Amino acid sequence: MQCNPRYEILFEPVRIGPVTAPNRFYQVPHASGMTNALPRVRAAFREAKAEGGWGVICTGACSIDPSSDDAPLPFATMWDGNDIRAHALMTEAVHRHGALAGVELWHGGASVMNRTSRLPPLSPSGIPWMATHVGFMGNLRPKTMDRADIRDVLKCQTEAARKARTAGFDIVYVYAGMGYLGYEFLLPEYNNRTDCYGGSIENRVRFVREMIEVTKDAVGKDCGVALRVSLEELRGRPGRNQLSEAHELVALLADVPDLFDVKMDSSPTDCSASRFTGEGSHEPVIDFVKSLTKKPVVGVGRFTSPDTMVSQIRRGVLDFIGGARPSIADPFLPNKIREGREAEIRECIGCNICISSWHDGVPVRCTQNPTAGEEWRRGWHPERVERADTPERILIVGGGPAGLECALTLGRRGHEVTLADSNRTFGGRLTFEKTLPGLSAWNRVVDYRLARLDEMSNVSLYAESALGADEIIELSPDRVVLATGARWTNMLYSSLEIPVGRLDHPDVFTPDDIAGGRLPQGPTLVFDFDNYYMGGVLTEHLAAHGIPVSYVTPAGQASAWTIMTNELPLVHRALARRKVAVTTLHLLKSFDGETATLAHLFTGEETRVACRSVVIVGLRLPRGELFETLTERADALADAGIRSVDRIGDTLAPGAITHAVHSGHKLAREIGADIRWQPYRRDTPIVDAVADFDMRTAAE
């Protein structure tokens, strides 16, 4: 198939200073959780995107000096020769596919706690970021930078830029966003200096200007020099000569960098979840940049629609379509557009599980793309799977995320697949969850897979087909895969923070009851110790149905784990807007149809709350009866020629949708190969002892 002529503009080359990007698809710097300790994992992860057609591939934050040390959060470094070697693996991999490689050189300023290096964090005026969430808190206050400190940081940037060029990078960044050092100079709250670096916007921009200038002096003949800058706050502040301070900044630096990479100021607004924010949400903040500079501009907005992308270019908002999450969910997005296969794009659902990986300090995971981070260590390609030597007849029971992904991957391997589900529609838990406030985009997990399955002649789908052990044995496939999901329970929770007992009462509900169409009556109390999205979103759902609802959790915040997905502040905002009373640090002890008794998690002090119904969002347990019955009938299975019965997804271990998709994919890759318990390949840092590395010398 051929590229739709309407989309051809996306494949025009664009100059960035001395280098030229082959097209307008630009994988902006984003965290991958792959530090220099996992150089091969990282190189393969980035290479997949270059192979898939992204014209520029960047690293995530790459520290220029030990005074920028974000541990235990993962970050890359450009401190020494080993770092050069580690990054060179990535640049070589990216260059193999004709893409440019960019490095996001970074100094974290006051936002890092230097827990490993134990150096004082640096900042313009000694002002810390007082994070409200424990994972981001630190108790070391930053040092006010004197002129020698400023000179030192400029020198570190110079040296890191030279190392970056030696490592083979084509684009070198100066970072002035997201609370990091350059940003702190720009924002008056952080910067109350009285020297030439503080006061007027001209003075506050000076440090960033000097960072760009030293980078250009160091590598500007060979590399494009990019400025990454957050404009959200500055856009809200009136300028003296321009509409806003953001306008002033761009006007002052219009000719200085070779590229502007523009973004929002904090992770929850910059990388906002689809539950609260739509595609293209940055535009109102960054739409003016191109009117003030002739340099190319890249920005993001969870772009997955080629029409939206073209509109951004044609309307003069952006020159490059920046992508972080869309490139993780579908590394082959550009190639699919170029080949007229845009219907095959595996669209990012905006769940931010990828971000949670960074907060967890581990390599990136993606709900839509189970191969993300597995390219090297498990050898999983995002688009290709190995054909099975001997195609088998495989029956999958359950068409939720796990069953759908397993069917798709087994089908691609050439197996004869039958997928049966008892429901009228495929989608499992998403059939209900997609109807909850803000979650409609999550159904892309189902839409993408069902559309691909529809095209496959070797996969048959049977809805409204509840299968028991007898039917399965009668069908006598070669193998059975159970993807029957999990059930929410009415279990309570103890002060030891362990699920205990059950609360049986006709007016106690679980999310499954509500999914089944049974709505609570009268004032309702939601008790949530699951801590991810379900408790908060169900509370919103009930409030939207006009049910007076309150929310109780033993955790310190509502939907506490959503701090990992950038959703937590917006969950609280949504609950506050619906006037939901939120009670934290409390257990639900009992309920008699009129009163719920709560107990403080730490003191045990009891409180009574009048309510007619209770919803418990707590422990999920596998729907495991079918597996148990089948394993009890081993002889009948053998007689029917059934070689294996496997479980995947929630019926194996209840988790998020990302776990189900990964589990379904993994089994489909490995079925019959008896390698399921083998560990993946283990990466190692590059150290001087590696003898076979061909070190390139800097072109000074």
Ligand code: ADP
């Ligand atoms: P996962 O997230 O692991 O994919 P889901 O709960 O989303 O799990 O999906 C499980 C699916 O399995 C549901 O659609 C459910 O209707 C289906 N299912 C469960 N038991 C059976 C059965 N015995 N026969 C057919 N379908 C089943």
Ligand code: SF4
């Ligand atoms: Fe998109 Fe979710 Fe994948 Fe992140 S994890 S890239 S938000 S689908």
